Each structure stands twice: as structure tokens, then as C-alpha cells.
Amino acid sequence: MEVPNRSDVELAARVIAGHVHETPVLVGRTLDTLAGCEVFFKCELLQKSGAFKARGACNAVMCAPYELIANGVATHSSGNHGAALAWAAALREVPAYVVVPDNASTFKRAAIARYGASIIDSGPKLVDREFALAELVRSTGAHIIPPYDDARIIAGQGTIALEMEKQVPRLDALWVPVGGGGLAAGCIAALSGSSIRVLGAEPELASDAYASMRLGTRQPQLPALTQADGLRTSLGVLNFEMFKSCGIEICLVSEEEISSAQRELMSILKVLVEPSAAVPWAALRRHGRKGSKRVGIVLTGGNIDLSPAL
């Protein structure tokens, strides 16, 4: 698969324009003081489907020839990509099939179902999910749109960086959480040749990207127990290639730091921040501003189950 570059991201921006929101950027003086620099929060939690995943899914679905997706699109996901793909499929009025492990929360299931996807149950292991997906594709003829290891998805997610460049002049750095690496890779593609550095943040309890970068070969993700459920996936192959080419720095944070960052952001910015989305702020708080003066952070999603909390 070819590595996407800045023009692919620019093309994706044109493809998804009008379908996704240009999300607002929030600031908070108290947070600037805590960070020791100016921080700009890109609110992808206000994106369609409640997460940045709508961008990649929209790009992949919108740029596919109709024949390819006439029988529908499919993926396996227990989270935001499933909901985003269901939302994007509806734009072209094709069916969406999402394989969901039977240990996924009813909250996540409901979000996927809300956008009209057919949900197919599978066992919780990756092999179960892949088998169920292959089975599904065989029986429906649906086209697979993977969550992150895909040039169309990467280019779509990278459109966030283009918007940030426009919304926040003279940015030095852009922090993103790293799970499969789709968002980070997209931002790397979008900002190649610019002076904005992409920095990755990862939970200690799901640190395969950190280990992969240190060792120079892609490391498997051990069963990941982090509360940041969007970051439990393994780093993608294409994503890792792009990580290596720019030598992205990945910074780790503890579970306690994630919880505390989540509370800080919600109470000051007044928006819902899911644990995965709090990881970059936790990293900036722990590892410092790294010489940057104007720092962007992508708040990737706000899909939190509120039913027991209130």
C-alpha cells in the first residue's frame, strides 16, 4: 500500500468537506498555566459520531467507486470506528456491517446501532473477530474498511492537522494519542515539510508503539488493560512505516495520569473527554512542553457512557 502524503490529505479534505464538521478549537487560561505554554484543543469530540474517526471513514466511503461498496461496507470494531463507518455508509446509502466482540459494552453497541449498522456478534479474540468478518464478507460481498491500517483512513484523519494549521497560526507541535496509529500517521503526512512537530502519547498499559519505535521493529500489543479503550489496538503496518520515516517521539502516561487529565480537561473546558482523548494532555503534563510555545492537542472523542455516572 502506498504511503499517503500531504496532497492525499488535501484531497481528502475536499472529499469530506460539507459532510464533517470543522470542529472548534478551545483554550483555557488555567490549562495554559498548568502546561507552561499556550495550548489549543481541537474538539473532535464535537465531530459527527462523537469522534475524529468520522473523517477517515467518510474519506474511505466517499472516494470508493460505487460498485466497490454497492453491497455495503464492513469492519470489526468495538468502538468509535464502527459508529463512524455506520454514519459514513448512510451518506452513500449503502449497508454497514460491524463485527462487535460479545464483550463490548452495550453503550458502544448502541452507538453503532444508532447510525443504522447491522451488528454481527463474534468472540472477543482478534482471531474470532477476523473470522467473523471474513465470513460476513463472503456472505454479503461487503467491502472491508479497516480502522487505521489503510491509506484512505490515514489521509482522512490527517485533515485535522490541516484545519489546525489554519485555525491556530504559528503552532509548534501537535500532540495526538496513539492506538493503531491512524491519526498520528495522518498528521505526519499532512505536516511533512511544515515546522509543526507531531508528538504521540500512549498509555503505559498499551505501549506497543513506544516499544516498536525503541526496537525498530513492530512489536505485538500485549492484552491491553488501559482504561483508554480506543488505544488498545496494535500499531498498523503502514502506520509504523510512517512513524519510522519521521522518527516520531512517543511519550507514555500512567492510568492515574489519564484519569486526572480527563477530570482536568472536562472541568475546565466543559466538554466530554473520553479516556483515550485525555492521553495527550496527560503526556504534556508529565513530559513537559518540550521546547514548544504553542501546542495543539487533538481531543479525539467524547463517547462516555453517562448512564451510571449521573
Added chain:
Amino acid sequence: MEVPNRSDVELAARVIAGHVHETPVLVGRTLDTLAGCEVFFKCELLQKSGAFKARGACNAVMCAPYELIANGVATHSSGNHGAALAWAAALREVPAYVVVPDNASTFKRAAIARYGASIIDSGPKLVDREFALAELVRSTGAHIIPPYDDARIIAGQGTIALEMEKQVPRLDALWVPVGGGGLAAGCIAALSGSSIRVLGAEPELASDAYASMRLGTRQPQLPALTQADGLRTSLGVLNFEMFKSCGIEICLVSEEEISSAQRELMSILKVLVEPSAAVPWAALRRHGRKGSKRVGIVLTGGNIDLSPAL
């Protein structure tokens, strides 16, 4: 005191421009479906100090002659007006004094203190608070800026309606929560002569404005046990005059409806909504769209104590 009109609100908008945010308007298709009309949520929870109260406080502080406020500004408040006044006083570098009843939450105190106000403790009763405020004014020479029964405050809050007119074309109605009536009165002033109707929403457990409108005389607020702590205050004198002049309709909601509205808004819009701010959505859900097709709702504030919840 003179009743403010649309030009007073327009003047207030010029006075506070650059100090307060022009807050974004959010929409959610799921919420439209639930309401049976298009609904536009004005996110004053993203306003400075986390609530719309920054507008009125800013207007009152900025348009005061310096001599009047040189010794500081003062109010009694256990909530958002106290924090907003502290924030506004800092703009003109004058001291702020806030009388806080000793049963106020540590969360609310912290918010007021965060903006640099001096906090003066008082007993919980209105008479205790007023006595402490009078005492404070005698000893400091500070100028009192009341929370709602004040033309400058009313004009400042009304700027929300001007922004809504501009941000959402062809609006039919604008729902606001009613406590002291500052926001509702400001919107009445701003929209007099327009085709946008102002609708008020009030908790059943703090229904003095509802009773006052029914009986034609201002009714005292019984001790209000509603969770919507911003709406426990009594309707102001000037505010009631303005309510009567336009015959505003006030719709009541139960505590259960408030909780459920708050959950609905937070889980779909992904922003923090304090109980008071959820009251208009609860009213729209219970009483229907009342013939309107495009309805605005002011989400007045997002100051929720998250420390035990997460």
C-alpha cells in the same frame, strides 16, 4: 430603574465584545428527532467563567465610571454570578468581594476564588447574606453589582439573543431557564419587535416566576429544593415588570425531567450541562415545540463538580 430596550442590549454587545466569547451553536440530529423540530443550542457553558453570567457582569463592570468601582465591586452569590463578577473585576483591575453562604459547596467557592475574588462568609439565609454585604460595602466602599435585578446585567445577558439572531437565521423561539429572570428579561429586550418568541422554563420546585405570571403579582420564592441550583433565586422586580409587559409563557418541569434532559444533552452534544442549563430542553421535551420549527435553547452553564463522579 429604567427598563432596558434593544438599543441598550446593542450597546452592551459593543461594550463586552472582545472580552467574552461569541459562543458556538451546536446541533444534534438525534435531538431534533426527539423534539420534532430543529433545535440550536447556544453554548454559554463555553463562555468565560463557564456560564452566561460573564456577559452581564462584564457589561456592568465595563460601563461603570472608574470612580464608582475604584474600591471594588461586591455581590452575594453562591454560584455563577460570583465567579463571573470576579472574572469581570479582574478586567479593570479592581477588587471583587463575594459574600458566600457557609453552606455553599467547596466546588463553587473554589471557582469564585480561582478568579481572584475575596470571599466573605455569611449565614445561609438571605437576610444573613444581605447583612454581610451591607457590612462589607460600609467597610470597603465597594460598589454592589446584583446578580439579575439590574438594567446593566439584563442588557448584558440579552446579548446572547443578538448573537443567536445572527448565528441562526429564521429562528421562531428562544427557550431560556428562569431563576431571577436576568437572562429572560435580556432576551425579551433584545428581541422586542422581532418575530422570535422568548419562552421561559422553570423547575416545579422553584416555580415563583410561573406563579407570579399566573397571579399578576410577584410571588415570593419558597425555599427551593430543586437540583437546578442556579434557579433557586426569587424573580427580580425589574425582571417581573418586563415579563408582564410581554406576557412571557413559563413552562414547568419536574426534577426527573431535568436529570433526564441533562443526561440526554451531555451524551449527545458532548458538552457539560449543569442542571439549571438542562431545564429548557426538559421543557421542550415535555411541553412540545409550541408551533415553532426552528428553536433556540440557551445552555446557560457547565459548572458541575466532577470530583466524585469520575
